[in-house]
Amino acid sequence: MTILDARAISKRYGGLAALTDVDVSVAPGQFVAIIGPNGAGKSTLLNVLTGLVVPDRGSVTLGGQEITRMATNRRVRAGLGRTFQHGRTFRRLTVLENVMVGAALESKANERDLREKSLQVLDQLGLADIAHESIGKLSYGHRRMVELARSVACEPKVLLLDEPAAGLNSAEVDLLVERLSHLREQHQLAVVLIEHNMGMVMRLAERIFVLNFGQKIAEGTPVEIQSDPAVLSAYLGEGYVHARL
Ligand code: ADP
Numbered sequence: 001m002t003i004l005d006a007r008a009i010s011k012r013y014g015g016l017a018a019l020t021d022v023d024v025s026v027a028p029g030q031f032v033a034i035i036g037p038n039g040a041g042k043s044t045l046l047n048v049l050t051g052l053v054v055p056d057r058g059s060v061t062l063g064g065q066e067i068t069r070m071a072t073n074r075r076v077r078a079g080l081g082r083t084f085q086h087g088r089t090f091r092r093l094t095v096l097e098n099v100m101v102g103a104a105l106e107s108k109a110n111e112r113d114l115r116e117k118s119l120q121v122l123d124q125l126g127l128a129d130i131a132h133e134s135i136g137k138l139s140y141g142h143r144r145m146v147e148l149a150r151s152v153a154c155e156p157k158v159l160l161l162d163e164p165a166a167g168l169n170s171a172e173v174d175l176l177v178e179r180l181s182h183l184r185e186q187h188q189l190a191v192v193l194i195e196h197n198m199g200m201v202m203r204l205a206e207r208i209f210v211l212n213f214g215q216k217i218a219e220g221t222p223v224e225i226q227s228d229p230a231v232l233s234a235y236l237g238e239g240y241v242h243a244r245l
Contacts, residue, residue, distance in 0.1 A: 002061075003028045003190050004049070004080070004158045009058035011044055011214075018044040019055070019214045026158060026190050033193040033201045035225075036211035037234055042194050045211065046162055049192065050082055051075050063157060076105070081156025083147050083164060091136040095127060095146050098135055102150030121153045124186050125179050141172035145179070152183060158190040165197040177203050202226070210234070 004026040011019040019041045026032050034042050047053035049060060051072040059068045062080055070078070089098050099118040100111075107114060122128050125145055130138065135146060144164065151159055164180075165173045177200055183189060195201050201208065202222045210218040210225060212234040218225055225231055 001027060003030075003063055004192070005061045006045070006049060007059050007061075009045065009048055009055045009060070011041075011048065011053060011055045017214045019048070019211075022058075022211065022214070022216050024192075024209050024216075026192060028157070029184070029188045029190055030207065031184060031191045031193070031205055032207045032209065033195060033205035034209045034211065035195070035198070035201055036217075039213075040211040040234075041214040042211055043162075044214075046160060046192075046194050049160055050080070076154065076156075079155075079157035080160065081151045081154050081158065082160035083144075083151050083162060089135050089143055089146060089150075091134075093135060094132050095135055095138070095149075096122065096131040098146055099150045099153050103153035105154065107154070117155075118149075118153050121149050124183060125149050125152070126175075141168050141175075144168065145176070148176075148179075148183075152187065152189070155187075156189065158192065161191060161193045161195070163195055164193070165195055165200050173197060173200055176200070180204060 002025040006024045009019050009022045022045060034045060036042055044053060048055050051070060054069060059066060061067060062078055065078065067075055067078065090101065096118055099122060100114050103114045103118055119131065122131050125148065127145060127149060130142065135143060148164065164176060168176065181204065184191065193201065193205060205222060208220060208222060208225045209216055210231050217230045217234060218228045
């Protein structure tokens, strides 16, 4: 059973094949990662999933519903949540207000219920202490965590995470890994992670899809991927050492 299914996705930009016949499927509650060297097609695939890019061929279904050409905001309402690599928060609002604004976009619940839901998610992410702080005063790491809380408060079935560790220090990455694991247990959330930090990918992902030059070159568990010759050679070409994979 799958909750999110991308089938035979192809996308060209002029003469360049950004994606060729790529399949990715995600089971309910499963944590998957999409990795690959620079230019492999990860962002293009993520954009196909979010609806920013319409593929030339192939289809995307969410919970069995075809969404290949569905607008981005409708996908969010259908249960496909996401965070952005360069997140947006409302700097004049408090942490709680920021999360409530996100939740309000997806929900017809009244303000009291939204507040309760938002506080619950902040608590699960270890952010209850700063719920009433103005977001402009927070560290970058904390702001990113608030963006995550905002996406989770929308109660998605699948959460797409675009480089959530970008710009974080190693202590913040550790905290993010811990909080993401905790969230998944609490929400039975499927997650699709696009991430350069291999340590984070290997610790969180149950299944990894590897792209190179727009093609899927491997798919498997972290252990399988770390010893896959095609994956190692794709990364070696980019100057990565084995230890990083
Ligand atoms: P990754 O995220 O893995 O670095 P991308 O999906 O960003 O890879 O890019 C895949 C390929 O498609 C790259 O060669 C990139 O230059 C090209 N590409 C991506 N977006 C566009 C675009 N809008 N126009 C032209 N080429 C693009």
